Amino acid sequence: MGKLSDKFFLRLLVDMLATFVMVRLVYYRFYKKTELFLTFFGFNMVIFLISYLLNRVDMTMGAAFGLFAVFSMLRFRTEGINTKDMTYLFLVIAMGLVTAVSKGSWDELGVINLIIIVTTVLLDGNILTKKEVFHQIDYDNLENIKPENREYLLEDLKLRTGISVHRVDIISIDMLRDSARIHAFYYA
Structure with a gap:
């Protein structure tokens, strides 16, 4: 079994920082709810790890996205979740997937995650539209x-x-x- 590379840990760091910003600094600021923190971080981490490890074998982006879809649907079959919470769950899962399988460097991944976060703040906050x-x-x-x-x-x-x-x-x-x-x- 090969050891994990520096690339893995840099991507993991980018993913965890982006998820922390999305969940703690954006989601919590708007909704003041903590009950889904474990779900958000857990799903993000599982998708990141599985996607990263499966990306080491020959896997297409389509297969990775299919895996992402399967994992994201598991949560919704067991309990009702409101649309906003489901959207945030989808976003943190997508961030984990993109960070794990993208061929970009860590700084490019940071920019991609930052674009997702800024777009979320603009659309969910009272910046572009009244809530x-x-x-x-x-x-x-x-x-x-x-x-x-x-x-x-x-x-x-x-x-x-x-x-x-x-x-x-x-x-x-x-x-x-x-x-x-x-x-x-x-x-x-």
Whole structure:
């Protein structure tokens, strides 16, 4: 069995630094959640190691991407995960794959990972677009959910919640309880 080269450790360092920046400095900053840290780092590391080791044998980029797809789908078959978390998981898996199988030097890999990170910050932060979020609310004034009273509804929601709601989606109406389930959208 041959020993691991300096190339392996440089790529591993680039991958771990890029993953740390993506998970700890980007994902955590936006969402303040730590429960998926093990998943993000674990999947990234496993994909990196398997892809790097399989890349030492004759393997095409298509086969590596297929392996990446199989591993990324395993997680989603066992538990529900929201779209944002799934996107970050996909990104850290992709970073591990690219870092492991690319023929570029360590500095080129750093730039590629930096492009992924910067693009993520621009798209997920409030830099290029406003981040719209919603709260699900059980609303008790059915008169205000009529289309002609939409402004009254928005003003009532702002008064009651303190949130500057700019639009609502009516999810369901319960005529027996005189309430409606709505999604109140606002910019974070």
